[in-house]
Amino acid sequence: MSAKxxxxxxxxxxxxxxxxxxxxxRLLSPVGRSLRDDAIALLARCEGRDGRHLRLVTD
Numbered sequence: 001m002s003a004k005x006x007x008x009x010x011x012x013x014x015x016x017x018x019x020x021x022x023x024x025x026r027l028l029s030p031v032g033r034s035l036r037d038d039a040i041a042l043l044a045r046c047e048g049r050d051g052r053h054l055r056l057v058t059d
Contacts, residue, residue: 013042 017039 010046013039014046017043 016035
């Protein structure tokens with residue numbers, strides 16, 4: 001994968017993580033919960049942290 005493709009993929013994943021964060025995680029299917037957990041892991045990696053302090057907040 002080229003650097004340009006990797007950057008595009010990471011941008012898309014971050015956008016997906018933001019969309020997931022805007023939704024009520026209680027409505028997510030088991031697959032959705034897995035995606036939510038992946039989104040938390042991705043955000044933690046991008047922030048250079050372990051992710052234990054992160055959670056998706058909805059209103």
